[in-house]
Amino acid sequence: MKHLLTASLKPGMITGENVFAIQGRLLIPKGTTLTRSMIEMLNAHGVPMVRITDEIPPAPAVSSPTYMQRVRESEEFARFQKEYDEHIERFQTVINDLVEKNTSLNVDGLLHDTLSLLYQNGQSINIMDMLMNVRHYDDSTYTHCINVALICHVFSDWLQFTKEQQRTATLCGLFHDIGKLAVSKDIIQKPARLTKEEFDAIKEHSLAGYEILSRYDIDEHVRNAALMHHEKCDGSGYPHGLRGPQIDMYAKMVTIADIYDAMTSRRVYREPICPFEVIRQFELEGIQKYDTRFILVFLENVVSSYLNQRVHLSNGMEGDIIFINRSDLSCPTIRCDEGFVDLTEDKNLYIEYII
Numbered sequence: 001m002k003h004l005l006t007a008s009l010k011p012g013m014i015t016g017e018n019v020f021a022i023q024g025r026l027l028i029p030k031g032t033t034l035t036r037s038m039i040e041m042l043n044a045h046g047v048p049m050v051r052i053t054d055e056i057p058p059a060p061a062v063s064s065p066t067y068m069q070r071v072r073e074s075e076e077f078a079r080f081q082k083e084y085d086e087h088i089e090r091f092q093t094v095i096n097d098l099v100e101k102n103t104s105l106n107v108d109g110l111l112h113d114t115l116s117l118l119y120q121n122g123q124s125i126n127i128m129d130m131l132m133n134v135r136h137y138d139d140s141t142y143t144h145c146i147n148v149a150l151i152c153h154v155f156s157d158w159l160q161f162t163k164e165q166q167r168t169a170t171l172c173g174l175f176h177d178i179g180k181l182a183v184s185k186d187i188i189q190k191p192a193r194l195t196k197e198e199f200d201a202i203k204e205h206s207l208a209g210y211e212i213l214s215r216y217d218i219d220e221h222v223r224n225a226a227l228m229h230h231e232k233c234d235g236s237g238y239p240h241g242l243r244g245p246q247i248d249m250y251a252k253m254v255t256i257a258d259i260y261d262a263m264t265s266r267r268v269y270r271e272p273i274c275p276f277e278v279i280r281q282f283e284l285e286g287i288q289k290y291d292t293r294f295i296l297v298f299l300e301n302v303v304s305s306y307l308n309q310r311v312h313l314s315n316g317m318e319g320d321i322i323f324i325n326r327s328d329l330s331c332p333t334i335r336c337d338e339g340f341v342d343l344t345e346d347k348n349l350y351i352e353y354i355i
């Protein structure tokens with residue numbers, strides 16, 4: 001038995017005692033094989049040290065490819081990735097010229113190029129799965145803006161927007177972070193934790209984006225989305241601490257797509273977060289921060305796209321999602337070999353990843 005700093009824990013290690021949160025709640029029982037997300041959770045709860053058994057973790061079993069591996073190995077994905085990389089390069093040139101040289105803006109061309117990523121041979125593709133796998137480690141502003149635009153496009157379909165509204169929503173995503181190009185690259189690309197001053201400088205991007213877009217003849221919702229996409233309906237956002245009715249409806253959509261993209265994207269220091277964990281985070285943070293008409297439709301559709309999908313649970317069991325609990329979206333019912341598992345009944349149990 002050894003006592004290790006939480007920062008030194010590795011997936012596969014086995015807990016030698018019950019691990020409690022500071023408030024006394026049991027986080028992980030004794031004898032649990034730790035996973036990456038469990039270690040993240042211990043960090044998030046500020047648990048400093050954990051007692052670990054001397055058992056050698058078993059070597060990971062060689063298993064068939066996961067769902068995401070199958071997506072990555074598909075022809076559809078290879079084609080998407082090529083077109084996506086090419087589009088990012090073109091988008092980067094257009095946006096840089098826009099910010100630095102005040103060149104004219106061809107909105108229709110940009111939109112057409114972006115939307116062409118959604119189709120192959122005239123068929124629409126599952127863009128959420130593609131994005132989950134395509135993300136680059138640098139996660140540049142350009143890549144992120146294209147991702148948010150594509151998510152907004154799908155999202156506006158779920159909201160049954162008209163074609164014109166869908167076009168506006170996609171443009172709002174495409175330009176929402178343009179103001180980041182006016183913030184120092186050293187801060188934007190800093191791989192470590194930001195100081196308060198640096199974070200304040202980043203917050204300037206909302207206003208900067210609004211100003212850049214004001215130079216162009218562009219829909220006012222697009223300008224507003226750049227300005228307001230960090231506002232929250234409970235008044236806790238920035239730059240102006242606006243409340244629900246004061247925030248542009250398209251900015252509210254972008255806020256949700258923006259957070260979803262940031263959390264499900266791969267980072268240098270972590271793999272993409274499982275969509276069910278993202279949904280749990282939205283629920284934990286409080287969906288009242290978002291427009292409930294939008295957030296519920298978004299989360300329900302993301303969850304529904306995984307119906308019948310095989311998943312791996314935090315206790316090691318595997319099974320198929322057979323029922324979505326509308327009142328508790330991150331906790332569906334799973335059919336495992338051992339029987340049905342209703343995740344609403346055991347809050348310590350969760351979906352670790354999609355197989």
Ligand SMILES: [Fe+2]
Nearest residue numbers: 176177229230
């Ligand atoms: Fe932003």
Ligand SMILES: [Fe+2]
Nearest residue numbers: 144176177258
């Ligand atoms: Fe963003």
